[in-house]
Amino acid sequence: MTLPLSARTCAALFSLLLLFILPKAYADSIPNAAEDIKPILVGTLLPDVTLKNADGNNVTLSSLVTSKPTVLIFYRGGWCPYCNTHLADLRNIEDQLNKLGFQILAISPDQPKFLKESIAKHKLGYTLLSDSNMTAAKALGLAFKVDDSTIKKYHEYGIDLEESTGQDHHLLPVPAALLVDTDAMVTFTFIAPNYKVRIDKDVLIAAAKAQLKAQQ
Numbered sequence: 001m002t003l004p005l006s007a008r009t010c011a012a013l014f015s016l017l018l019l020f021i022l023p024k025a026y027a028d029s030i031p032n033a034a035e036d037i038k039p040i041l042v043g044t045l046l047p048d049v050t051l052k053n054a055d056g057n058n059v060t061l062s063s064l065v066t067s068k069p070t071v072l073i074f075y076r077g078g079w080c081p082y083c084n085t086h087l088a089d090l091r092n093i094e095d096q097l098n099k100l101g102f103q104i105l106a107i108s109p110d111q112p113k114f115l116k117e118s119i120a121k122h123k124l125g126y127t128l129l130s131d132s133n134m135t136a137a138k139a140l141g142l143a144f145k146v147d148d149s150t151i152k153k154y155h156e157y158g159i160d161l162e163e164s165t166g167q168d169h170h171l172l173p174v175p176a177a178l179l180v181d182t183d184a185m186v187t188f189t190f191i192a193p194n195y196k197v198r199i200d201k202d203v204l205i206a207a208a209k210a211q212l213k214a215q216q
Contacts, residue, residue: 038141039142046184049131051107053129064103064105073107074106075106077161078121083175093204104127107131107173109137134167142174145171146172176189176192177198188211190207
């Protein structure tokens with residue numbers, strides 16, 4: 001007798017299928033505007049990718065998120081004032097999230113040396129990770145290509161994406177906040193194509209509590 005699969009098992013199997021299909025398809029068609037991204041959906045498994053920590057060592061995302069529930073943040077870089085404000089806001093709720101059992105992982109295209117600068121500047125206790133080749137952002141459908149006119153404008157402001165990333169891909173992630181459980185399942189997403197918009201800290205705390213309640 002064939003037993004019906006649970007909804008969670010079906011979601012996991014579907015996510016595994018997407019891991020084989022989507023990365024190449026997305027890499028071949030990275031959008032030219034933040035509004036055109038196709039981000040990861042709630043109920044799918046987080047793709048496993050390799051990142052670098054602030055010391056420049058390789059770490060796998062799966063090894064981090066399976067250790068405890070995770071608040072996963074994508075931000076544009078330490079050069080972005082809106083990102084810096086968001087990083088500081090996260091610092092202010094880190095203790096609350098820790099008491100709920102969550103860790104914060106914040107990912108940007110910055111090279112590890114710039115992560116260290118951000119950690120020192122904002123006195124951060126949580127983990128910053130480097131996705132300078134944009135593997136994670138592409139795998140989660142958050143990457144978009146910055147147009148030439150914007151690159152020129154950034155240069156006028158003293159912002160050099162190639163220097164911050166060490167790459168010439170001119171890609172950025174759309175700012176995002178995700179909750180991920182220890183099965184690497186995405187349980188909540190907040191995606192903001194408008195780079196000036198970030199998740200409210202109270203909303204993030206409420207979402208974390210809701211995830212815990214759903215798992216009881």
